[in-house]
Amino acid sequence: xxxxxxxxxxxxxxxxxxxxxxxxxxxxxxxxxxxxxxxxxxxxxxxxxxxxxxxxxxxxxxxxxxxxxxxxxxxxxxxxxxxxxxxxxxxxxxxxxxxxxxxxxxxxxxxxxxxxxxxxxxxxxxxxxxxxxxxxxxxxxxxxxxxxxxxxxxxxxxxxxxxxxxxxxxxxxxxxxxxxxxxxxxxxxxxxxxxxxxxxxxxxxxxxxxxxxxxxxxxxxxxxxxxxxxxxxxxxxxxxxxxxxxxxxx
Amino acid sequence: xxxxxxxxxxxxxxxxxxxxxxxxxxxxxxxxxxxxxxxxxxxxxxxxxxxxxxxxxxxxxxxxxxxxxxxxxxxxxxxxxxxxxxxxxxxxxxxxxxxxxxxxxxxxxxxxxxxxxxxxxxxxxxxxxxxxxxxxxxxxxxxxxxxxxxxxxxxxxxxxxxxxxxxxxxxxxxxxxxxxxxxxxxxxxxxxxxxxxxxxxxxxxxxxxxxxxxxxxxxxxxxxxxxxxxxxxxxxxxxxxxxxxxxxxxxxxxxxxxxxxxxxxxxxxxxxxxxxxxxxxxxxxxxxxxxxxxxxxxxxxxxxxxxxxx
Numbered sequence: 001x002x003x004x005x006x007x008x009x010x011x012x013x014x015x016x017x018x019x020x021x022x023x024x025x026x027x028x029x030x031x032x033x034x035x036x037x038x039x040x041x042x043x044x045x046x047x048x049x050x051x052x053x054x055x056x057x058x059x060x061x062x063x064x065x066x067x068x069x070x071x072x073x074x075x076x077x078x079x080x081x082x083x084x085x086x087x088x089x090x091x092x093x094x095x096x097x098x099x100x101x102x103x104x105x106x107x108x109x110x111x112x113x114x115x116x117x118x119x120x121x122x123x124x125x126x127x128x129x130x131x132x133x134x135x136x137x138x139x140x141x142x143x144x145x146x147x148x149x150x151x152x153x154x155x156x157x158x159x160x161x162x163x164x165x166x167x168x169x170x171x172x173x174x175x176x177x178x179x180x181x182x183x184x185x186x187x188x189x190x191x192x193x194x195x196x197x198x199x200x201x202x203x204x205x206x207x208x209x210x211x212x213x214x215x216x217x218x219x220x221x222x223x224x225x226x227x228x229x230x231x232x233x234x235x236x237x238x239x240x241x242x243x244x245x246x247x248x249x250x
Numbered sequence: 251x252x253x254x255x256x257x258x259x260x261x262x263x264x265x266x267x268x269x270x271x272x273x274x275x276x277x278x279x280x281x282x283x284x285x286x287x288x289x290x291x292x293x294x295x296x297x298x299x300x301x302x303x304x305x306x307x308x309x310x311x312x313x314x315x316x317x318x319x320x321x322x323x324x325x326x327x328x329x330x331x332x333x334x335x336x337x338x339x340x341x342x343x344x345x346x347x348x349x350x351x352x353x354x355x356x357x358x359x360x361x362x363x364x365x366x367x368x369x370x371x372x373x374x375x376x377x378x379x380x381x382x383x384x385x386x387x388x389x390x391x392x393x394x395x396x397x398x399x400x401x402x403x404x405x406x407x408x409x410x411x412x413x414x415x416x417x418x419x420x421x422x423x424x425x426x427x428x429x430x431x432x433x434x435x436x437x438x439x440x441x442x443x444x445x446x447x448x449x450x451x452x453x454x455x456x457x458x459x460x461x462x463x464x465x466x467x468x469x470x471x472x473x474x475x476x477x478x479x480x481x482x483x484x485x486x487x488x489x490x491x492x493x494x495x496x497x498x499x500x501x502x503x504x505x506x507x508x509x510x511x512x513x514x515x516x517x518x519x520x521x522x523x524x525x526x527x528x529x530x531x532x533x534x535x536x537x538x539x540x541x542x543x544x545x546x547x548x549x550x551x552x553x554x555x556x557x558x559x560x
Contacts, residue, residue: 011357018355019355026343026347089338094352095327096302096304
């Protein structure tokens with residue numbers, strides 16, 4: 001990278017930080033209830049699991065909750081980015097200038113992460129309270145990071161497709177259900193027939209949840225499934241980010 | 251010095267086959283306020299989006315400040331800013347926070363962004379509302395907050411797509427003053443508007459488009475001179491009136507009105523002649539940009555009598 005390229009890259013990082021501050025920190029200060037809205041659905045499922053399983057499925061509930069918070073946040077970008085593009089025209093205002101589309105997207109994604117950080121902290125605290133150990137912190141961290149990247153990339157790239165906000169809102173809630181409740185997120189991957197396990201791994205939540213479940217010693221994935229899960233997460237994050245960064249809104 | 255805008259054969263066809271721009275050729279050599287006029291669907295916003303590097307042309311070439319918008323898109327973006335059509339600021343920040351975040355995102359330091367944020371908010375009259383969030387501001391103030399962001403950027407060329415639409419006359423005029431200040435600073439503004447008096451009051455150069463084609467471009471005087479008349483007389487269309495006044499000049503029908511275009515003397519003679527029909531004084535007015543626009547974009551139908559009379 002030459003000097004001009006390096007300066008441009010640093011400028012894009014500043015742009016990301018400015019957007020994350022505006023859309024994350026400032027927004028959270030003005031409307032703190034939004035933060036709670038990310039925690040309530042996974043917490044509800046956790047409470048139901050506690051009573052239905054008499055506490056035996058709490059570890060899976062914690063993993064599912066973590067995955068659901070991250071994916072809700074990533075797919076929340078679909079709503080935020082589409083509203084900013086279609087209603088406020090804020091995306092055009094920002095990217096018709098020195099801010100690149102990928103810096104704009106990552107800035108919005110980071111601002112969403114700020115919103116979900118308290119929820120993630122609550123679930124990590126619950127892990128401590130419930131005595132759930134993480135045996136491979138690196139595997140868990142990689143799963144969380146890649147799930148965030150894949151879902152944020154998916155959210156932003158889908159936001160460029162829609163032309164009507166009503167479709168966006170309905171699609172977001174259907175997608176959150178389809179990829180954070182249906183696949184093995186709140187239950188073990190090994191509960192599925194073997195052929196379905198690999199199909200389910202296409203969902204980034206299932207791949208991430210499988211890695212998280214293994215990092216906590218809840219299931220044994222085996223080396224091939226572990227590699228496939230991680231590779232799928234990385235590939236999905238890369239593809240969605242590339243689409244989001246390159247696609248023009250018209 | 252490079253042309254501010256140089257468009258050669260610019261064409262944009264959307265995937266559904268809609269031809270938004272067709273072989274648009276013009277150049278604007280000097281900085282100042284350049285106004286792009288056209289009816290709804292004329293291609294104004296498509297042109298602005300291509301110029302702002304948000305959309306790709308199908309064919310042809312567009313240079314902004316001497317740089318091709320496709321080949322040198324990143325370099326173009328360093329020197330432009332856009333206030334999109336029907337845009338609104340996010341509702342939760344305060345105006346100062348919006349401007350600061352925008353400037354920092356464009357590469358300004360925090361200190362400079364703060365200083366410039368304060369200066370521009372004072373300039374546009376938003377400083378006293380600095381403690382309010384955007385959601386608490388009126389529609390005019392929200393537009394000013396967006397305008398403040400774009401003006402503060404220091405961009406050499408600003409695209410303002412209908413910045414005064416829906417504003418009350420006072421707010422519109424205060425935005426005019428802000429734009430005139432920017433012009434005095436030597437910056438270029440490409441403005442789109444449907445308000446002809448706005449275009450007439452502000453423009454150094456005017457570009458008129460219709461159905462994706464360039465109709466004409468140049469300064470306001472030249473375009474108005476193209477009408478071929480200096481004065482006009484507008485009356486309600488009653489039976490026989492077109493024949494009555496067509497001997498004084500060219501007549502056109504705009505809906506339920508008949509308009510005579512002529513020189514001052516002939517128009518005043520026609521007015522004197524028609525007083526008995528209309529029972530009152532008829533006013534002869536100077537021809538303006540709105541007349542040129544309507545005539546050039548086919549908004550008026552020449553009456554048969556007017557064509558024959560002329």
